[in-house]
Amino acid sequence: MDKDRLDAFLRQIRLEERAINPEIQNRMSGSMIHFAEDLRLHGQTSRLIRLSTHGRFQPTPPHSHDYIEVMYLYDGSVTHHWDNGQATLTKGDFFFIPPGMPHWTDTCGAGDIAVNLILSTGLFDGGMAAARWLGEWYAECRKGNGQPLLLHTGMSAARDTVCRMMQEAFDPDGFSGEVVEQLFPVLLLDIRRGSDGLREMKERNxxxxxxxxxxxxxxxxxxxxxxxxxxxxxxxxxxxxxxxxxxxxxxxxxxxxxxxxxxxxxxxxxxxxxxxxxxxxxxxxxxxxxxxxxxxxxxxxxxxxxxxxxxxxxxxxx
Missing domain, CATH: 1.10.10.60 (Homeodomain-like)
Structure with missing residues (x-):
């Protein structure tokens, strides 16, 4: 899958999106949903990282999960909400969501294209080395002090790396999971290098x-x-x-x-x-x-x- 095919894949309207009733009620008024890590990672080539496209044309209801979710905005915009705040993501943004934190999103239009990276907490249990800044953020999350982390990277090297991960995940062969895991540490370093939110850290380090x-x-x-x-x-x-x-x-x-x-x-x-x-x-x-x-x-x-x-x-x- 080259970059043009990836772009077409991400922009296509999927069957489940076509089936959405335009009169559907806002599901955010329903009960909160919790996703377990084993449910979302079951059957994936990589046992540590999974990528999935974010659904459009209806809001996502309040939900939480055992794993770390990272939303990458490929194009357009999307607004995230949580109990004490909200953030609007634009093209090139990464949004890190702590485990266990209830959150929801507004409706995305056809041009609002987001990809979710589902990260197993096993990343921090010896399964894979992770960058120090992410480890420190996760440590605060485990203490109950974690907050969402919005990082603006624009058209930096991080975009090229995450797109390569998408090419592997959405057009996989038997080795794609291992390639994704090899690229993940590179992505973290590219985020660190390209993010305005980590600029002060970069200058110190x-x-x-x-x-x-x-x-x-x-x-x-x-x-x-x-x-x-x-x-x-x-x-x-x-x-x-x-x-x-x-x-x-x-x-x-x-x-x-x-x-x-x-x-x-x-x-x-x-x-x-x-x-x-x-x-x-x-x-x-x-x-x-x-x-x-x-x-x-x-x-x-x-x-x-x-x-x-x-x-x-x-x-x-x-």
Whole structure:
């Protein structure tokens, strides 16, 4: 699924939306609904992250859930309400909703396109490293002090990353869940870099510059080079990244490079050696070992499976 197909997919009117009675009453007057994490994550390829489109043409009733919900505004606008406030999201905004907090939305029109990221609390139980700022927000939520978090990112790198996650989630193959999980830490860092709401944090934290340095040189960058550039010892820099970002230098770079490799295998005919090279790997044995660890399959088998999946999906749509 390329960007044009993703855009068409998100804008199409779905059967369940066509079936909505225009005379339907506002359901916000009904009883509050609570969604359990197991219900919403059951059967998904990723056990930690799920993406779904937000329904339009009627308001959502008051509800809460055990998981963290993140709404991304792809286009248009939508207004969220909770007991002591409201917020209107516009294109490029991310809205983080704490577990257990009752909330509801106004009616979305055809051009108001939102995607929900359902995050399992297992992200914070050793299932996946998460950025420090999100971990601190979640810790406050667990203490009962959590508030919704609205972050404005506009047309930043975060949009490209979340769209890549959508391409995987809405046109999946057997490896899409793992690719989504590989991209999630990158998304958190892109949000941190592009968000007005976190600008003060970025200015205080020199690691913002470190992350930008790594991402712009990911094919050849080394820990020693990066540490020297910022005036740190390699050991201190990697330990600080692990503490504040949830990933060491090598873990962050490998996650980013693996996501690049998976994308090239699916969307190009480049030889595996060239895919590895363009993704920042010079040692093929090391590349194969890391790829197998991430996707439990060789690059060639991954590409073949992705091509078969794309072919079958194409036949289904004929």
């Amino acid at each position: 020199v690691l913002y510059g470190v992350v930008r340095y790594i991402e712009s040189r990911y094919r050849t960058v080394t820990l020693a080079e990066t540490a020297a550039h910022f005036g740190y010892t390699p050991g201190y820099l990697s330990a600080r990244m692990k503490r504040e970002l949830g990933q060491s230098f090598s873990e962050f770079r490998q996650s980013f490079c693996m996501a690049q490799a998976a994308l090239l295998l699916r969307e190009s005919e480049l030889p595996v050696t060239e895919v590895a090279s363009q993704s920042g790997f010079t040692n093929m044995t090391h590349f194969y070992r890391l790829f197998d660890r991430a996707f439990h399959q060789t690059p060639a088998d991954y590409r073949a499976s992705a091509q078969r999946s794309a072919k079958h999906q194409g036949l289904d749509k004929m």
